[in-house]
Amino acid sequence: MTALMYGNIPVPYSAAWTAEDGFFIAPCPYANGLNALHQKSSPAQGRPTFAKPHMNRQRESLFKGLCDICACQMRNRTKVSMSEERWTDVLGVKMPLVVEPLCCRSCARIALAQCPHLQRQIKSGQIVVRQVYKYDVVCSQLTGDATMEFAGIYAPGTIGHLKMRLRKSAIRSLDWIMEEA
Template sequence: MKLSSLKVGVDVPWVTSWTGEPSLGAGPCPSVDGALAILQADNPGQGKPLYSQNHAVRQRLSVHDMLCPMCGQPTGPNDRWTQVAHPVAAGRLRETGRGDRLPGDLSDDSTLIDAGAIAPLHRACVDRSLRYCPHLKADPHIDVRRFPDRWIVLPLMARAEAPPQLFLARPTPARSAAVIGFLQLCGLTGERDAAWRHPS
């Protein structure tokens, strides 16, 4: 497959899948500390970019290691921004079946910033992507905010046989036939508890 002239991390977000990166099924993955997860070939720049599809492993690494999904470099605690700052109550996540891994003592009325499967970006990368990405330019729900310094990571489960491009639309509930697809990121905005603080 031909190497693209588009530059990964500049012309195409680092987290984007390419046609030269097929699904490899499920297996232990370091992006989730060895848990079973969907695996995918790692050939960024091979073929054509699939702008609407995150690469399964790079997406999880971006959340696990706080790597900017645009450039792939680490974000520091003073330069973490979200473009999709959706405030959501902890109780709402629990009602929709996505809150089973929230701390039990996190009250239902606690507000979280649901960034979905999109890790924080550097401010310069936010500005670049908003300037050049037609999807972001057309999205009326873009809400750029500094990402909180405390967060919770929630696994989005998928059937082991599901191709990676289907995870985000309808993650399946956790059960024995499911493996980790992507990671969902929720920033904590109100109550403080050392047990929720993720190491920076």
């Protein structure tokens, strides 16, 4: 599979497009069949919104282990996380918690080459690059106020995005991404 393009910028599989602004609550196979916030699906319609992952495609990507750019299965590939660092504590062990799906190294290279904004965010430390060796996926729950805002229904505990706990990873440099993998 090749990435969707917007101009000359590859658009992540999980990015939401402006035509996808419609939400409802229903069971989701990627969240153990629990009630989750679903989003209308019209990829490549309107403009991509890079900072807002599409609810369903984000869960699908994490559940299946898909690359965020080319949507390939990454089981045997080098996995790259380019994300803002949030941390979680799992039984006394601190580890990064990320929402953006991982991507393969060749896709990370393409995204960086085409996106100066991403390069700046990495250079300023806002986004951290990691090679991920081991992670697990957990569900995040939305507040009633959030489901009211999106879907017009007060339903606290509804599943939102999935999150990854990076159990084993190493911080990597821009140079590392640019090396031939």
